Amino acid sequence: MPHAESVRPASPPRRRTLLAGALALLPAAALAQSRTPLNVLATIAMIGDVVREIGGERTRVEVLMGPGVDPHLYKATREDVAKMLRADVVFYNGLVLEGKMSDAFVRVARTGKPVYAVTELLPEEELIEPEGADGLYDPHVWMDPRAWSAAAGLIAEKLIAHDPAGEPVFRRNLATLKARIAALDAYAERAIATIPERQRVLVTAHDAFNYFARRYGIEVLGIQGLSTESEAGVRRIQELVDVLVERRIPAVFVETSVSDRNVLALVEGAAARGHRVVVGGALFSDAMGDPGTYEGTYIGMIDHNVTTIVRALGGTAPERGFQNRLGTRR
Structure with missing residues (x-):
């Protein structure tokens, strides 16, 4: 059974806020029963796509924000909260990308729902704090394929925790995804050098x-x-x-x-x-x-x-x- 610490705050690690304090007081989230498929809700498509690639047929993925939607400005609707409550696992980016959804994440996590901020599971040395950002980390981690590959590994570990029987599938799919991202990264490096x-x-x-x-x-x-x-x-x-x-x-x-x-x-x-x-x-x-x-x-x-x-x-x-x-x- 995961502890309350597995539910990460939407605020950056170096700048604790009331949200962080609220989440620290949450009860332990109940471990989902192993079953197929695992219902996963992701706030942004970059996370949803990674979950689909790793989870395959063992996951059913829904993404809240579609093409052209700005996550910085997005506000959770009542139906969005209902979708999170119906999911087995919720993944969001964190680092205040979905800043206007913070209250919704707290409300859902207080029910015992597993809610994970993907970028806040990464080591701090992977994150960028731009000059003039007032202690906030840059949330756009997916722009570095190597860093997003590391995030994919963390997502896989959470899927395994909630569906242990799917571990062989998740690890095989993760390896395939990491190889494809590495090829993309190599192409980007060569092309930009020109x-x-x-x-x-x-x-x-x-x-x-x-x-x-x-x-x-x-x-x-x-x-x-x-x-x-x-x-x-x-x-x-x-x-x-x-x-x-x-x-x-x-x-x-x-x-x-x-x-x-x-x-x-x-x-x-x-x-x-x-x-x-x-x-x-x-x-x-x-x-x-x-x-x-x-x-x-x-x-x-x-x-x-x-x-x-x-x-x-x-x-x-x-x-x-x-x-x-x-x-x-x-």
């Missing part, structure tokens, strides 16, 4: 790509901060226009779950200074592509991002990605 060094600057709508930057040695500049709740000021936009013009950066990028208004302001600002900047494409940041598409998988999401970034910034990458599957159905 971008001219002066142009290895990724300008996006908000700071969702810090882990991507750390892994692949590319500079990332976001208009907004870690959360899309933050406002982009005129000064910040002007600073980024200066960077675009001075470094002759050819492209900026919109995000599928964030308004393109601020990014288009950069394009217009650079044009007014005599430098042509194009929108290099739409990146998947806080949400994946449509269900049933290649981009609606974690690997497809990252493949799309890498390929789009590399081609727009002057590097070399195959038009349809490293598996020749971009734009296809699953």
Whole structure:
């Protein structure tokens, strides 16, 4: 039977809040009976896809937030809470990604439901605390395939705890998934290295790509901060226009779950200074592509991002990605 400590808070490890205190007082969650399938609810698709890959037919996965949904702003509905209560296990990202759902997680966990914050199960040294983030860790861990592979291992351990009979299946599927993520990571490393060094600057709508930057040695500049709740000021936009013009950066990028208004302001600002900047494409940041598409998988999401970034910034990458599957159905 797991202890209360297995239910992790939505707040970052280095900044305990009332939520952390509330969860620390929770009763021990009841271990689910081994059965097939295990009903799993995930808040975001990046987690849901990993659970499906590992769990296979031994899990039935439901994802709360679909394509184009911004988890920073998402508020749990009464039906969402009901879905969490009906699930055998709940996985959420944590590190305040789903900050407006904190009360819902506490309410569900108090019933004894197993509720796990995936990123908060990772060692702290894996996490990034950006400058000016006021002690908050960056929640966008999935942008580093190596770190997300480690998160997949932690998800597998929780599935095994709730379905011990499925352990051989879970471990076999995990090994397959890790090998596929490693191949994706190797492709990303090779492709990004082809971008001219002066142009290895990724300008996006908000700071969702810090882990991507750390892994692949590319500079990332976001208009907004870690959360899309933050406002982009005129000064910040002007600073980024200066960077675009001075470094002759050819492209900026919109995000599928964030308004393109601020990014288009950069394009217009650079044009007014005599430098042509194009929108290099739409990146998947806080949400994946449509269900049933290649981009609606974690690997497809990252493949799309890498390929789009590399081609727009002057590097070399195959038009349809490293598996020749971009734009296809699953």
